[in-house]
Amino acid sequence: MDKRLFFFCAGVSSLLLWPWLPAWDWWLPLALLGVSCWRSRPATACFLFGMIWSLCYSHWQLGWLQHPGLFQRSQIMAGTVEAVQRRDKGASRLIVSLKSIDGQVFSPQPRVLLSWYGEGPAPAEGDFIRSVSRLQPPHGLHNPGGFDSARWLLGQGITARGYLTGSLHHQPAPPSRRTRLLEAFRDLSAELPSQRWLLALSFGDRSQLQAQDWETLRALGVSHLFAISGLHIGLVAGLGLLLGRLGGGRLPGALLAAGLALGYAWLAGFSLPTQRALLMLLLWLALTGWGRFWSGRRILLVTMALLLAGMPWLALNQGFWLSVLAVAALLASAGWLGGRSLWRLQLGLTLLLLPLVMVLFGGLSWLSLPVNLLLIPLFSLLFIPLLLLACLALVPLPGLARPVLALLDGLFAPLMASLHWLEQVLSPWLVLSAFGQGALLLVLLVLPAALLPGGRGVAGLALYLLLLLPWSRPAWEVRVLDVGQGLSVLVTQGREALLYDTGNRFPTGFNMADAVILPLLGHLGVDRLEYLVVSHDDSDHSGNRDYLASVLPVTHRRGAWPDGQHCRAGQSEQWGRLRLRVLWPLAPSGHSNNDSCVLHIGDGRLSLLLTGDIEAPAERALLATGQALGAQLLLSPHHGSRSSSTEAFNRAVAPDWVVHTAGFYNRWGFPSPEVVARFERQGVAQLTTGEHGMVHLAADGHHWRLLNPRRSGAWYHRLNAWLQEAKPLE
Known part of the structure; x- marks a missing residue:
């Protein structure tokens, strides 16, 4: 079986x-x-x-x-809000189960993710809304080391995303019992500094946690303690078993454990992690009550099979695999290391999950083991029981709940201050490049192999390959990042890097530095920038300028910087094997599109032309200077706008490749069909970052070699191409 x-x-x-x-x-x-x-x-x-x-x-x-016209125009949608993800500046994201689109009902009901930027309060969970919305396929930014939003969307059962352009009807849902309890909890804990942590642990509401909080939890390897999942459900069930057996025997203990686990999962909104843990627990309790014995392995496999049969796309959900493999690692640790002591189980869990954590999060925490050894008993024996007591007393005995919450606040405040201090002083999170991850995985495989008979030869060969791999890099590489509607280009020589423009930074707090640039630099093992060139002041080019300079060492600041060296035509300097030449503007400014810093980078055989947002007037003036513009690789001016890329300019550059840095389904229609047609007549190969993802080219003599000729990854990264090929529904 x-x-x-x-x-x-x-x-x-x-x-x-x-x-x-x-x-x-x-x-x-x-x-x-x-x-x-x-x-x-x-x-x-x-x-x-x-x-x-x-x-x-x-x-x-x-x-x-495949419904005709679904993504070509705005739609009138009606549906029920299933979940609300609140963000800064009043913005929210709504997961909506659609009842109809323009009056047409679909089966099954689609789940969509809609951005809300209204001035008033966002709809709440359970509300019915009718609105004008614009949809896109489940598409995401596609860069190495970055968050895979396309996979995340499908893993949540979300098959489209979009934004609300107008609200026609909003029918609030009557508050549920859980909502009333949550509001009572918020009222009682309103004055407590640790309220955000208590909400995360009791109701699974992590909306108040700040970026610094998440950074601390990740750096110390304790994020799992603040996401209600198997650990918390197991702790609550264990408490029920203990109380039940003290009071009367096995059956009362099993019933109390099941009741407490169900209640805690209900408080957490029956999130996916709690569903997985609850199903496994109830299965084990049922078998125990029936007098049957199944191994932990079989219970885990039955739970996986039931969950995947109910929703196969759970296989795309990282949280699913983290929880499943954590249980598998615990079972393996209990069997291999012998005994069930906490430190042995935690040691086994840490070692067995190390490859998964490293691959998913791009690094590891060297403090994870000791911190978890300290915190898990605290959560098990103190925090979770006290929180459960406070939640049970919220409505019938608020006078009891208030001092319990105050006690918890008194315990949490120094604890979280200590964790923040550890993260800031010791910096326990180690970012590993792709090569570093591969090397560590190889070492983890080689060490056991070396202990086997005849394994030393295999270990020696692996070590030789490990030493050989770092030297197989191209002389220089260009990566045109997928930053939506914006621009950011990374040029590297080995581990030395030049970044041209920084992508956008939005009022909600989301920014392309944290989402794309810094993860990519960590993936490549780049920890400093030799040059940070900002073409001009538009936010989609300069939005992360100051932030990047605050978190990374930057040797040379060029272009639109308050305190850097402004671009002026005629500037030239040598950077390793590459010559950097500024072709435009004639007088420094950087305040408008036509003042963009135009940078030519070449090694004498191969070259790249970075143009910012210059338009036809600047192109004509640049041609009039008589400077050599030829380059085999061109970043199309102004993202491929029809106001740029004139015939004369294109002929003067004569590129083999042109990359349009345009966002997927952007509202301006970039790249313009006229611009695409001009380059087609010239026989130039064209790529658009919104469709292709990050464009990666390597220097190969006198030619550029495209290292990712198509949008890489599995099928869910290319759903747009699948939709274009699919026959529309009749």
Whole structure:
């Protein structure tokens, strides 16, 4: 049974690796193949049945996206708000279950993520809204080391995203019992400095946690303690078992454990992590009450199979794998290390989850083990029981809940201050480049191999490869980052880097430095910038200028800086093997599009022209200076606007490649069809970052070599291409 369950889960999870989404009618030959091998190879058949279910489910969920005109115009949508994610400056994101679009009902009901920027309060969970909205496919920024939003969206069951352009009707839902309890909790804890932590631990409401809070939790490896999941449900259930057995025996203990776990999961809004933990716990309690014994492995596999059968896209959810593999690591630790002491279990959990944490988060915390050894008993024996007592007393005995919350605040305030101090003073989070991650994974594999008979030769070969890999880099590389509607270009020679423009920074706090640039630099192992060039003052080019300078050492500041060296035509300097030449403007300014810093970078054989947002007047003036503009790689001026890229300018540059830095489905229609047609007539290869993702080219003699000829990754990164090829619904 275990083998069949494992292979069914593997078949469902194979959608993580599909390079494209097969046509829906593939299910029939796969089903015939599965039936034919059921008797001889039942595990293979289970794997095929899992694939079939993932395939059918994906087409069932995505079919509505083929509706004609869905993304070409605004739609009138009606639906129920399932969840609200509040952000700074009054902005919110709503997860909405759509009842209809322009009066048409779809089955199943699509879930969409809508941005709310209204002046009034955002709709609350459970509210019914009718609004004018503009939708996009589940598409995200695509850069190495960055957050994979396309995968996250589908992992949450969200098949489109967009924004509200107008509200037609808003019908508030009557407050639920949980909402009333949450408001009572907020009222009682309003004056407590630790309210945000208490809300996160009791109701799963982490909206008040600040960026610095998350940084501290990640750096110390304790984020799991503030996301209600298996640990918390298990602690509450364990408390119920203990109380029940003290009061009367096994059955009362099981019933009390199930009741407390259900209540705590309800307080947390039955989030996905709590659902997984609750299902596993209830299954174990049922088996215990029935007098049956299943191994922890079988309970885990049954839980996985049930969850993946209910929603195959859970396989795309990182939280699902973190919780599943954490339980697997605990089971393995209990078996391999012997005993069940906390320090042994935590040591095994830390070591076994190290590769997963490193790959998902790009680093590791060297303080995680001792901090968890200290905090887990505190949460188990003190914080969670006290919080549960306060929540139970909220309505019937608020006089009891208030001092309990005050006591918790008195405990949390010094604790969190100490954690912040540890993070700031010791800096325990180690950012690992892609090479560093690969090297560490190789070491983790080589060390056990070296202990095996004849394993020293394998270890020696692995070490040789490890020493050889760092020297196989191109002379210089250009990465045109996918920063939405904006511009940022990274030029590297080994680990030395020049960054041209910084992308946008939005009033909500979201910015391209944290979302794209810094993760990419960490992925590459770049910890400083030799040059930070800002073309001009527009926010989509300069929005993160000051922030990047505050978190990274920058040797040379060029362009639109208050305290840097302004660009002026004729400036030239050598940077390693590359010559940097400023071609424009004639007089320093940087305050308008046509004052953008135009930078030519070349090694004598191959060159790149960075143009900022110059338009036709600046292009004509630049041509009139008589400077050599030729470059094999061109960043199209002003993101491919029709106000730029004139025929004469294009002929003077004569590029082999042109990259349009335009956001996906941007409202300006960049790159302009006229500009695309001009470059097509010239025979120039064109790429658009919004469609392609980050464009990565490497110097190869006299030619640029495109290292990612298509949008990389699995099928969910190329849904737009799938939609364009799919036949619209009739």
